[in-house]
Amino acid sequence: MAGEAKQGIIDGRAISKQIEAELTEEIASMKADDGMVPGLATILVGQDPASQLYVRLKHKACDRVGIYAEDQKLDASITQKELLDRIKNLNTRADIHGILLQLPLPQHLDAKKAMQAIDPAKDVDGFHPYNVGNLMIGDEGFVPCTPAGIIRALEYYDVDIEGKDVVIVGHSNVVGKPMAAMLLNRNATVAVCHVYTKDLKSYTAGADILVVAAGVKHLIKEDMVKKGAVVFDAGITEEEGKIYGDVDFENVVNKASLITPVPGGVGPMTIATLLTHVTFAAKKIE
Amino acid sequence: MAGEAKQGIIDGRAISKQIEAELTEEIASMKADDGMVPGLATILVGQDPASQLYVRLKHKACDRVGIYAEDQKLDASITQKELLDRIKNLNTRADIHGILLQLPLPQHLDAKKAMQAIDPAKDVDGFHPYNVGNLMIGDEGFVPCTPAGIIRALEYYDVDIEGKDVVIVGHSNVVGKPMAAMLLNRNATVAVCHVYTKDLKSYTAGADILVVAAGVKHLIKEDMVKKGAVVFDAGITEEEGKIYGDVDFENVVNKASLITPVPGGVGPMTIATLLTHVTFAAKKIE
Numbered sequence: 088m089a090g091e092a093k094q095g096i097i098d099g100r101a102i103s104k105q106i107e108a109e110l111t112e113e114i115a116s117m118k119a120d121d122g123m124v125p126g127l128a129t130i131l132v133g134q135d136p137a138s139q140l141y142v143r144l145k146h147k148a149c150d151r152v153g154i155y156a157e158d159q160k161l162d163a164s165i166t167q168k169e170l171l172d173r174i175k176n177l178n179t180r181a182d183i184h185g186i187l188l189q190l191p192l193p194q195h196l197d198a199k200k201a202m203q204a205i206d207p208a209k210d211v212d213g214f215h216p217y218n219v220g221n222l223m224i225g226d227e228g229f230v231p232c233t234p235a236g237i238i239r240a241l242e243y244y245d246v247d248i249e250g251k252d253v254v255i256v257g258h259s260n261v262v263g264k265p266m267a268a269m270l271l272n273r274n275a276t277v278a279v280c281h282v283y284t285k286d287l288k289s290y291t292a293g294a295d296i297l298v299v300a301a302g303v304k305h306l307i308k309e310d311m312v313k314k315g316a317v318v319f320d321a322g323i324t325e326e327e328g329k330i331y332g333d334v335d336f337e338n339v340v341n342k343a344s345l346i347t348p349v350p351g352g353v354g355p356m357t358i359a360t361l362l363t364h365v366t367f368a369a370k371k372i373e
Numbered sequence: 374m375a376g377e378a379k380q381g382i383i384d385g386r387a388i389s390k391q392i393e394a395e396l397t398e399e400i401a402s403m404k405a406d407d408g409m410v411p412g413l414a415t416i417l418v419g420q421d422p423a424s425q426l427y428v429r430l431k432h433k434a435c436d437r438v439g440i441y442a443e444d445q446k447l448d449a450s451i452t453q454k455e456l457l458d459r460i461k462n463l464n465t466r467a468d469i470h471g472i473l474l475q476l477p478l479p480q481h482l483d484a485k486k487a488m489q490a491i492d493p494a495k496d497v498d499g500f501h502p503y504n505v506g507n508l509m510i511g512d513e514g515f516v517p518c519t520p521a522g523i524i525r526a527l528e529y530y531d532v533d534i535e536g537k538d539v540v541i542v543g544h545s546n547v548v549g550k551p552m553a554a555m556l557l558n559r560n561a562t563v564a565v566c567h568v569y570t571k572d573l574k575s576y577t578a579g580a581d582i583l584v585v586a587a588g589v590k591h592l593i594k595e596d597m598v599k600k601g602a603v604v605f606d607a608g609i610t611e612e613e614g615k616i617y618g619d620v621d622f623e624n625v626v627n628k629a630s631l632i633t634p635v636p637g638g639v640g641p642m643t644i645a646t647l648l649t650h651v652t653f654a655a656k657k658i659e
Contacts, residue, residue, distance in 0.1 A: 267565075
């Protein structure tokens with residue numbers, strides 16, 4: 088489908104619309120055949136505005152494809168035990184196939200313990216150590232949605248991965264590290280850079296595929312990118328109501344063969360991947 | 374301790390002797406204080422000579438430091454169920470704190486299922502997905518022994534890791550991938566190369582720290598190594614009774630500031646790390 092690459096810009100919204108269309112059909116037939124409706128429960132603790140926005144976007148997406156979405160809003164003062172009990176209850180519910188704990192949590196709560204309380208079979212975010220470990224040993228089940236969405240986009244545009252020189256900027260558990268594992272599983276040569284890297288440009292300038300998730304506005308300039316590179320920008324910085332990515336899109340777009348804009352690139356693909364995971368979790372029960 | 378670097382050769386036997394001396398003392402006092410003796414059970418299926426040798430070396434090491442080691446030899450014709458039952462039995466035994474399933478297994482057995490049957494709290498090899506996942510998210514518990522031994526050696530020689538350019542050759546689940554995770558957890562810039570890498574030298578020649586685990590005799594030549602690099606060779610190739618590493622030691626030794634020989638480098642450190650894990654597993658029970 089490389090031919091479809093509109094002026095080299097990866098249209099995350101178009102890809103996610105296609106995924107959503109497929110899921111809508113699939114979910115409709117699941118409902119018709121077995122009366123099965125995939126169910127997602129989101130847990131939002133406190134009032135963080137960004138978290139509220141992300142949860143709202145996920146619920147809207149569920150509504151579009153026919154996934155039942157339950158919004159569990161918990162007070163910021165909830166105790167660890169109350170949070171764990173809530174998760175354990177969701178683990179036992181037959182109508183809930185996916186559980187999403189929106190991070191960050193208030194300081195007094197142990198996010199890791201909470202994450203580990205989620206049944207790995209309902210861990211649609213792919214953050215449970217059991218799922219992370221399976222990803223790392225090459226047995227991909229539920230994997231983090233952002234890197235999974237990027238792999239989906241590479242497939243959509245028929246970009247070869249095996250043997251390619253890939254550079255990832257950022258080594259978070261949400262994007263950088265799982266992205267590295269997924270690309271190594273596909274036999275790319277993978278370099279992971281981050282804030283401690285001595286000479287970032289010496290890495291990025293050689294990358295056939297560049298994935299940036301540093302959270303630093305316009306960190307990647309045109310001279311840091313190889314001609315013809317495929318560039319994914321998972322960064323989001325908000326300034327005075329405007330959203331910026333980690334890549335200086337206006338200039339890098341001239342050099343890249345494919346590049347994601349911000350917004351409208353990686354974000355929508357991430358949410359579409361979440362919907363795919365919830366549907367998959369429900370199908371496994373069928 | 375960089376001063377101790379004998380002509381730049383990392384003496385894996387000396388490091389492991391020091392670790393064993395510390396463990397012998399620790400285990401003696403555990404025994405004196407609580408009558409606690411750390412216990413390791415090894416499971417060897419079939420007659421593979423290399424596997425037999427590795428198991429024998431591990432048992433000898435256990436004997437040296439005072440760890441009770443039980444050698445469970447199973448016939449190559451054992452069924453998957455029999456193997457799993459054996460593992461489950463070891464999971465329940467209070468005198469066994471570590472379980473080591475020697476790989477490879479005969480074709481008809483599912484190594485992954487067997488590995489996952491081991492109680493993660495007794496997974497001293499660090500191969501259970503739960504432990505692998507915790508390693509990847511930066512919460513290192515039981516981690517694979519070869520990369521853990523290499524980290525130990527870097528600490529022994531006071532080699533800084535943070536911000537260093539590290540190249541790993543080989544992306545196996547036993548060495549390459551867990552090594553990458555451990556070095557990323559310590560904020561090194563990490564590139565992972567392998568058989569699909571287009572231009573291996575372009576990576577290795579820039580490495581401050583080079584870890585090679587490809588299993589290809591003398592893959593790494595002098596011109597592929599940066600002056601002053603720290604080089605770990607986890608490769609073992611046997612030819613006519615002689616052991617060769619993945620690094621052309623005779624020539625690379627002149628360029629490296631520190632380098633492990635084969636044999637006598639990474640191997641002994643790996644076994645010493647296993648002993649540390651078994652002792653740690655027993656202490657957690659205390």
